[in-house]
Amino acid sequence: MSTWDESSRLLSVTKQPQEKEGNDMTPFRRPILFGSLLFIVLLGGFALAFRPHYAKSDPFPSDFLFGAATSAYQIEGATESRGWTVWDTFLRQTPTLDRSNASVACDHYHLMKQDVTLMKDLNLQAYRFSISWSRIMPSGTNETTRQEGLDFYNQLINELLKHNITPFVTLFHWDTPQGLEDRFGGWMDERTVKAFVAYARLAFATWGDRVKHWITINEPWTVAVNGYSTGIHAPGKQDASAPYRVAHNLLRAHAMATHVYRMEFQTQQKGVIGMAHSGDFRYSADDDSAAAERAMLFRFGWFVDPIVFGDYPQVMKERLGHRLPTISNEERILFLSASTDFLGLNYYSSLVASTPAREANYSGYWADIHVDFSSKPEWSQNFMGWSVVPDGLREMLLWIHKRYHGPTIYITENGSCEDELNVDAAIKDEKRRWYVQEHLRACSEAIEEGVNLVGYFLWSLMDNFEWQFGYQRRFGIYYVDFKTLNRTPKSSAVFYRDTIGARGRNLAIATRLKSHRKLADSSRSRRQIPDRVLIGYASHKLESVRHAISQGVNVIMWSFVDFRASFHYSDSSTTPHRRLLNVKNVVPDTTLDLEAVKTFIRELDLEGHGSILHMIAVGGWNGKHLDPLVSAKEWYDAFDTYLGDVFDGIDWDLEGNDDMKSIYNTFTFECLDKMGEISRMAHEDGYVVSIAPPQSYLDIHGSSDFSRAVNLTDKTRQWHNDFTYFGRNVYAYLLQKYGPWIDLVSLQFYESYSRAAMTILEGGVTPAAYLVEFVEELALTNCTFQVNFEQDPHTNLKVTNISLPLSKLVLGFANGWASNAGNKTLFVPSKEISSAWGSLRAKDSLPRGMMFWIIDEEGTNGVNMSHDLGQILAESCETSKC
Structure with a gap:
């Protein structure tokens, strides 16, 4: 009773x-109580799943x-x-x-x-x-x-x-x-x-x-x-x-x-x-x-x-x-x-x-x-x-x-x-x-x-x-x-x-x-193609972002900023006695208004787009790297204090036309350790931390090079991998020493920017095939691979096992383009991407997610690719009954 x-x-x-x-x-x-996967997002070349804001x-x-x-x-x-x-x-x-x-x-x-x-x-x-x-x-x-x-x-x-x-x-x-x-x-x-x-x-x-x-x-x-x-x-x-x-x-x-x-x-x-x-x-x-x-x-x-x-x-x-x-x-x-x-x-x-x-x-x-x-x-x-x-x-x-x-x-x-x-x-x-x-x-x-x-x-x-x-x-x-x-x-x-x-x-x-937007838990069931792909570029293209959202495409805001020290010297000393951290835009011919970005994201939140993330991109083609005269704690404290309400995370983008002689771009182990310490502090405070290797193939066969000597995605652009020091072992070092505090690792297997170049690759085999090969081999090695540091004079590390769980791995694609009367016509390599993802699903080797670059490739027509993306998603969901 x-x-x-x-x-x-x-x-x-x-x-x-x-x-x-x-x-x-x-x-x-x-009903599933943990059904918060929710979405996959792009972080300057990264896709990730996160808990809804x-x-x-x-x-x-x-x-x-x-x-x-x-x-x-x-x-x-x-x-x-x-x-x-x-x-x-x-x-x-x-x-x-x-x-x-x-x-x-x-x-x-x-x-x-x-x-x-x-x-x-x-x-x-x-x-x-x-x-x-x-x-x-x-x-x-x-x-x-x-x-x-x-x-x-x-x-x-x-x-x-x-x-x-x-x-x-x-x-x-x-x-x-x-x-x-x-x-x-x-x-x-x-x-x-x-x-x-x-x-x-x-x-x-x-x-x-x-x-x-x-x-x-x-x-x-x-x-x-x-x-x-x-x-x-x-x-x-x-x-x-x-x-x-x-x-x-x-x-x-x-x-x-x-x-x-x-x-x-x-x-x-x-x-x-x-x-x-x-x-x-x-x-x-x-x-x-x-x-x-x-x-x-x-x-x-x-x-x-x-x-x-x-x-x-x-x-x-x-x-x-x-x-x-x-x-x-x-x-x-x-x-x-x-x-x-x-x-x-x-x-x-x-x-x-x-x-x-x-x-x-x-x-x-x-x-x-x-x-x-x-x-x-x-x-x-x-x-x-x-x-x-x-x-x-x-x-x-x-x-x-x-x-x-x-x-x-x-x-x-x-x-x-x-x-x-x-x-x-x-x-x-x-x-x-x-x-x-x-x-x-x-x-x-x-x-x-x-x-x-x-x-x-x-x-x-x-x-x-x-x-x-x-x-x-x-x-x-x-x-x-x-x-x-x-x-x-x-x-x-x-x-x-x-x-x-x-x-x-x-x-x-x-x-x-x-209140930072956070990654959702990773699980095998959540490592699947999302119902909406998130693609993104830089935050100075706010109207392009809004247009993409209107087309049903989720977006990550990715701001290229120069976040480094400015020094004041006394007349009698070459040692700086005052350090200030400045934030400024580094993308040519654009403007960056962080308050405008903050307001914009708040508006999108109110409109129901709370899954948007805003990442600060450190390095890359446009950005600067860490100043050797600023400690990890100084950098992080300034970032957390002054930019913590603007950004949800940090993306280490170690790619591009870096001047290796510049004090801002020198990739010494001191610099890498500084990145690792910043990553630890950021991760513990709830920020998302990602690293974006260049257009590389992670070597699971024991070579001393972390990036292969040639660009697998387009042999017509071999110059892209003509890096000096940081093309060797950098990412292996970061993962080996600071892996627990790195949330995502993006592997960018870009399709060519030219249809013609794709036919050069080993009898017409597309880069997507290399993508499948890599993930399958990684899965067979229990998500670990061996890197031989012995040939590297800059470290005392030897042969080391590196862990790269599928729960952290994101596979990246880029738009292709074809010449049309001197203008770029962007397209999505739909067939190749869909085939690669389907092959991995069939072998139960899906990584954390996928990303697609970009909304806007130095132009205004990137958002028009959403139709092709929709086709990929529709075909994938039909195949997997998602």
Whole structure:
């Protein structure tokens, strides 16, 4: 029965018998929540996909997910319908504070439909729950499976989808089947890993047609440390080495299950998979950054570094020695190849970290980490004794974003425990309401800073069995009377419902003056020909841009500007004592009015063309390069301060008639490092960073030249590749050293500017054929190629593997032209482009996108090419049924 509380307008429920249902596995797919790919754009020779611009009044993007989370052991009850777990055994040996157990808990097993109704009433878009491993496989192995358990989760998933709630399924949330502990010693043994993989395979096969978001393991840190070092969690072990062995097996379990999903299910089911990590932030005490970083790496880096970098953090290897398992080459390949589609973050609190005066006189994880923790006087504490630090969530997200190069992140848990043992105190949970509000504010600030945060799951939907604390610690936004099992909404539930409905606009969130348009996540499904190609040129042709938009062609504004230093010298010194950065137009016979450009883009935004990006092009045929007398930070700070509200990113365009003797154009490694440092700062602040190689063919065959000696796109223009120093290894160097902060790499396989010249190429083979050849070879090498720097006297690098993921690769084409009474007639090489793109699609080797140069080639008729572009798109979409 459902009753309405008129003050909150949220459903409360009382326990009612649940009708038995059959095994309904009918797929139900809700509309795609991440359908924000949206568009492909040209960046001075680059195509890219980006998240749509959203109004500054919106704290969260339109595709941001709001959800709530629970776990099976804590809410389901119905222990008679599942196998025994290590927690059941542990609680008999080590009773809770109230000497309770989870045999009934919230009785979600029988009240599932009513609970989904509560979720719907909250406006939840997603629900994260875990599968009880022993409810599916009572002994933990696939020797025996229980259909009743499979049926329950089928019904839950279908019920969620029926109400347009996206299921996020966690496979393991601490409740290891006791049978695995008895037979193998649990997570200490490799056989438990194999059992988990078999369990995961069954889950993917059974529910993967409807479940598109998988979490393999919840908080492996908690399992390893609390379960095997301190012993405060099941199975209650206390051992100095066991946590590291357990952690290694948990990582193997994640990687092997992920590998199974990728190889056997992901292509057809089109889901994503990751892991949820415990990740409270650690502030530095008295500039003791080493202690704070050590604490972060011993907790978060312990489990994320191996699947991102292929190894444990160096500080752990140094402090633990032989007690830390060595990651073998086979495991490294497994970890990196399986990797993760997203990172889940469970954040609750923060602490201040400092280095103790001496080493601990005891053994175990907390001695190994060698960090003292404290709180700040201004921080309040909740009923768990945890400091409430909303800003720590923002700092944690920024730390993850920086260390792991901008991964997709979900807040998979965030919530607070308050003192509310009676319903009257619980309903007025103002502290929890404030906690949720301020942590959502921190999320919005992190997004504004460029963090790719795409969802938030509040812990927890309802009060539940809180592990060793029993029922005396409450995290829910629904109060549960554990005698009657009635659910009553708290004030925090009303607030969260309203916040979801308002998309966060009810939050008092200060936004930055600048709001850069950002790249969307890259995925294989998003690497496809767009429904509209974006082409662009320079911002001084505003009317040409507007005309192109009217023809249905999206545009990037690409401004050629000279952004460099101007010096003032004293009479007695040749050293400048004052530096000013000037911005001026460098395109001949044109004018550049950045205020006009800014106004123009704002007008286009209001007209519904918010996908336009404005890039500053540094270098190239018209631009100047970096002044050696201006540091990377000086350049970036000036750019961010004075031009950050005009530009959305930086394009390093290292091409053209560069005077190599000029101090502004010399490509030394100092100059390249400066570009890399600027790229890092820009990327971390949310700008788009791209590099545009000249008309080159990236060499994946080991040559010392990064560009081939001849211009593959037109042998009649061989002079174009007569570069001096910077034609050798420049892009390989940038990608090798600064690749994580470069968002896009454009390969410009230009069709000829002359139809006649195209017939010269090897029996009439067009440049598009070379394009296909390159991408296919790159895909076969797992998106890496080897560059031999040994012949280059300017660097001490040797033979180096360079990574160029398809998710960063953009293929460029240019218009052709034919002479017509002395005038250019522009055309699109439609047949060649369409054929190349179709060939790559057929071999599942699509790059991030395509671009087309340009709106206006020193003339006014470029926009008339939109008809030909439309034909390419129509043919491609017809072929791929897009």
